[in-house]
Amino acid sequence: xxxxxxxxxxxxxxxxxxxxxxxxxxxxxxxxxxxxxxxxxxxxxxxxxxxxxxxxxxxxxxxxxxxxxxxxxxxxxxxxxxxxxxxxxxxxxxxxxxxxxxxxxxxxxxxxxxxxxxxxxxxxxxxxxxxxxxxxxxxxxxxxxxxxxxxxxxxxxxxxxxxxxxxxxxxxxxxxxxxxxxxxxxxxxxxxxxxxxxxxxxx
Amino acid sequence: xxxxxxxxxxxxxxxxxxxxxxxxxxxxxxxxxxxxxxxxxxxxxxxxxxxxxxxxxxxxxxxxxxxxxxxxxxxxxxxxxxxxxxxxxxxxxxxxxxxxxxxxxxxxxxxxxxxxxxxxxxxxxxxxxxxxxxxxxxxxxxxxxxxxxxxxxxxxxxxxxxxxxxxxxxxxx
Numbered sequence: 411x412x413x414x415x416x417x418x419x420x421x422x423x424x425x426x427x428x429x430x431x432x433x434x435x436x437x438x439x440x441x442x443x444x445x446x447x448x449x450x451x452x453x454x455x456x457x458x459x460x461x462x463x464x465x466x467x468x469x470x471x472x473x474x475x476x477x478x479x480x481x482x483x484x485x486x487x488x489x490x491x492x493x494x495x496x497x498x499x500x501x502x503x504x505x506x507x508x509x510x511x512x513x514x515x516x517x518x519x520x521x522x523x524x525x526x527x528x529x530x531x532x533x534x535x536x537x538x539x540x541x542x543x544x545x546x547x548x549x550x551x552x553x554x555x556x557x558x559x560x561x562x563x564x565x566x567x568x569x570x571x572x573x574x575x576x577x578x579x580x581x582x583x584x585x586x587x588x589x590x591x592x593x594x595x596x597x598x599x600x601x602x603x604x605x606x607x608x609x610x611x612x613x
Numbered sequence: 614x615x616x617x618x619x620x621x622x623x624x625x626x627x628x629x630x631x632x633x634x635x636x637x638x639x640x641x642x643x644x645x646x647x648x649x650x651x652x653x654x655x656x657x658x659x660x661x662x663x664x665x666x667x668x669x670x671x672x673x674x675x676x677x678x679x680x681x682x683x684x685x686x687x688x689x690x691x692x693x694x695x696x697x698x699x700x701x702x703x704x705x706x707x708x709x710x711x712x713x714x715x716x717x718x719x720x721x722x723x724x725x726x727x728x729x730x731x732x733x734x735x736x737x738x739x740x741x742x743x744x745x746x747x748x749x750x751x752x753x754x755x756x757x758x759x760x761x762x763x764x765x766x767x768x769x770x771x772x773x774x775x776x777x778x779x780x781x782x783x784x785x786x
């Protein structure tokens with residue numbers, strides 16, 4: 411099968427992490443966060459990690475919505491920690507959102523991109539990041555004040571430290587291709603919206 | 614009445630939205646929204662959020678609703694086309710949604726590039742489940758905004774208020 415060419419001159423270490431170990435190791439206690447998780451892998455794994463918990467709004471469509479939903483949530487709940495977690499494909503679809511988020515810079519918002527370099531849901535085609543696009547540099551260039559790239563389990567500790575500290579941050583978690591943690595979750599978004607609000611607001 | 618600070622109806626619309634509890638005002642800049650944008654930037658109790666593209670605002674307002682806040686998206690009619698698939702988030706999750714759309718490709722338009730999306734604006738919104746209200750005269754604005762707020766936050770509907778070029782004045786070319 412013909413292959414797309416990698417972008418010339420970009421040298422990155424190979425992605426070796428298994429997301430089924432790396433994501434839970436980085437996030438640790440997902441119940442501590444208000445979470446918006448992008449389709450599809452990150453929504454599956456955050457719902458699996460919380461048993462489809464009410465503090466997670468996991469997308470099943472509207473590709474590109476995740477980071478901006480997390481911004482709206484973070485601005486509306488300044489005393490809560492908000493996690494926007496998504497994949498490389500979803501982030502690339504609305505990558506300008508990183509510029510908007512950098513401008514607003516809510517101190518309670520953390521963004522994590524689980525970058526497997528592939529469109530895992532649609533036949534595992536190479537994504538732009540798998541061919542050399544570096545979203546950590548994009549985030550830095552847009553002005554996100556703290557940016558960390560994680561390639562190894564040893565680097566996860568620094569990611570945990572950043573997640574625990576105040577201030578807007580972007581973490582690029584580079585993982586190899588392969589399945590996400592998965593358990594049954596509600597794919598009825600109005601149910602997910604209502605239960606999220608009921609748990610947070612009592613309404 | 615129009616003063617150097619802009620038309621009175623625009624100030625009244627801002628005040629009405631603030632009285633409804635709106636705290637997030639997101640926009641892609643447009644001359645028709647100048648008063649709303651300037652007021653939001655000067656308001657310490659509002660997040661004034663410039664977007665790189667309009668669909669960001671659809672997602673932002675959904676997140677605001679999850680956190681119990683109210684927001685409004687200001688855009689030009691050309692931006693409505695950018696929002697189409699993102700409005701599936703609003704429809705599927707039954708998020709309340711309010712957008713105020715300044716029209717181009719409308720009454721007296723002098724730029725032919727604006728007509729295709731201007732003509733399609735109402736149909737595109739309605740196709741994605743957004744109710745469309747329209748203002749063509751200053752006296753239309755307040756009752757229409759009040760109705761839209763009731764529909765959005767009373768009934769949980771998605772609503773667009775179109776500001777026609779008969780109201781805004783067509784841009785000169």
